[in-house]
Amino acid sequence: MTYTKWFHSHADKHKNIVAKLSARNYTPEQIINYFEFDNMVRTENDFCLLYAMKTKCHDIPHLNCYWCACPYFRFNDNATADNEGNTLFSYCAINAPQGKSFQHENKVHHDCSDCTVSHDTKTILKNFSTDWKETMKACNLTF
Numbered sequence: 001m002t003y004t005k006w007f008h009s010h011a012d013k014h015k016n017i018v019a020k021l022s023a024r025n026y027t028p029e030q031i032i033n034y035f036e037f038d039n040m041v042r043t044e045n046d047f048c049l050l051y052a053m054k055t056k057c058h059d060i061p062h063l064n065c066y067w068c069a070c071p072y073f074r075f076n077d078n079a080t081a082d083n084e085g086n087t088l089f090s091y092c093a094i095n096a097p098q099g100k101s102f103q104h105e106n107k108v109h110h111d112c113s114d115c116t117v118s119h120d121t122k123t124i125l126k127n128f129s130t131d132w133k134e135t136m137k138a139c140n141l142t143f
């Protein structure tokens with residue numbers, strides 16, 4: 001699956017869940033809390049492929065999935081090769097110290113597996129929006 005395809009598919013799933021919670025008059029705090037990993041595995045099993053295996057993408061106690069993926073992630077499915085023949089398909093806009101890149105053949109992608117910036121409830125609340133696509137709009141560099 002391309003980044004772009006995942007982005008639109010995930011946006012739709014996120015939107016449907018938030019619409020359901022908003023119809024119940026959930027506050028921002030309640031909406032964010034609903035996206036706690038343990039609750040999401042129970043109630044929204046198709047939101048993430050890892051839920052079927054009850055596996056967290058980051059092994060932390062209070063993993064919140066509201067901001068999956070991350071507003072600082074940047075991707076470009078149409079990226080072109082540099083002078084050395086390598087193609088950078090994704091990177092971190094803030095160059096977070098826990099992030100790293102990985103390369104397969106000449107394809108370079110960003111690896112966020114050690115970074116939990118986007119899973120912190122307080123950070124999500126501080127920048128809260130019910131519109132996931134608006135929050136993530138800078139991520140998609142594909143034109």
Ligand code: SF4
Pocket residue numbers: 070071072073074091092093094095096098099100111112115116117118
């Ligand atoms: S390294 Fe961290 S801050 Fe950067 S894109 Fe990945 S999750 Fe976001």
